[in-house]
Amino acid sequence: MAKVAFQPIRKESISEEIAAQVRKEILQGTYLPGEKLPSERELALAFGCNRTSVREALVRLQELGLVEIRQGAGVEVLDWRRAGEVDLLVHLLTTPDAQGKFDRKALWSVIEVAQTLYIRSAELAFQRMKPEEFARVEALLEKQLTLTNDIDAFMANDGEIHRAIFEGAHSVALQLLYNTFWQIFCEYSSPFRIFFEAELKQGDKSKVISYYRKALEIVKKRDAAAVRGLISEMFQPASPELFEKLVARLTF
Amino acid sequence: MAKVAFQPIRKESISEEIAAQVRKEILQGTYLPGEKLPSERELALAFGCNRTSVREALVRLQELGLVEIRQGAGVEVLDWRRAGEVDLLVHLLTTPDAQGKFDRKALWSVIEVAQTLYIRSAELAFQRMKPEEFARVEALLEKQLTLTNDIDAFMANDGEIHRAIFEGAHSVALQLLYNTFWQIFCEYSSPFRIFFEAELKQGDKSKVISYYRKALEIVKKRDAAAVRGLISEMFQPASPELFEKLVARLTF
DNA sequence: TAGATACAACTGGTCCAACCACCGGGCCAC
């Protein structure tokens, strides 16, 4: 086991690079809905690469609902507020606006929705989970309380706990929503990491630790009535004042 | 205006065709998570097309979180329950399982989540909409009551009403979620079309019409407390018994 | 002159063949 948690490197392909650049321009409003992108051939020239790579990039953007590609007629920029897919969120949240400002309002809206979905998910999970599923959640929560010395394992197990809840709802839709929102969280995990590290050093006085204890108790008692409050508590660090502190630590 | 609402034809590109076929196989479990797809060259041979088209198709699947493409190592099938994006839902709902059976449970889970999101959205909208936004919703609702003779216009305006509510929440996340869920609804619109047509013929006795009347009143009174109940009523046709009737009319 | 027609320029769609970059496994020397 390495002393440091090395991050696996990922080489961006040319088409991803191109997609990222064009996506940014569209999200920042350089290209307005209804306008046409330069032709594939022009883009290839501009990016100094092959047309094939440009095409792959455009296909990516089309999948996100950012553009519409029509043979013979060029590539039209769509209004992403009307046509954008949910998976656009993660890009939206990591793309500063034209003034280089970070979109706090968008992030806040995601937190808001995440909380709503989490509460609903937990409500359904408490109705639908089988004994062995409850047992698994209990086991994960107990494990979490033993991982206070390993921040990496702590955060990984944290993800598994949340996932178990969303899976417990026995809802494909919620499960996929979890995937998307978890991906967003991962992009933002750096400030949370610092937050958790500070918390864990406080040992028993830590609010985070006491939160997991409380969660474990509620799950053991199958106390469905207490779930809503518990989750609201979990989202407490996302309250406006703490929100600003977390945003200040973002690293992209 | 044409007598019939013609559907714009869209020619499927080869890469879309390939993506659809491979997606189906993955969703049906022909390829299990961890397995590798045939190489691009093999797929090109099998589909009788060029490798370029296969590559575009695979990029599409990667964007959905269905596969992971790694240079030199082939294309690995991922577990879409863990890695799939929300945008996968629309494909999941229109892909029968290996026995050719339609996945009712998945559709039900979508309806369930849609209701949750709609309620939350409306709650927020009632808190955040400005007078002109309320006025717009009122106008759309009033317009809806005049469109009882034009089913196409009726359904289009219906979409605008829902969109206005989701936009009223002033939440980018909810707005994009609306786009994705609306897209799913469009895939399923045929049974709803029949349902609405039958309702509209009943005139004032129609439950649907009375629903919009009630909605209009609630919006005019800014009666936020009544919203939850109203939306639950709207999702009433999705109750188990009617759900089966609607499913029976699906046409894909 | 108004409308229909034909054309030409442009755009995306597909294909081919070649080469580069990377992975994985097998082999070898240390």
Added chain:
DNA sequence: GTGGCCCGGTGGTTGGACCAGTTGTATCTA
């Protein structure tokens, strides 16, 4: 057991060619 090396296979990228659809325009026709 470790690291170095090679080799076959896989994805990544390239340039160029041609097909197919769109669009605006110049032209022809009534």
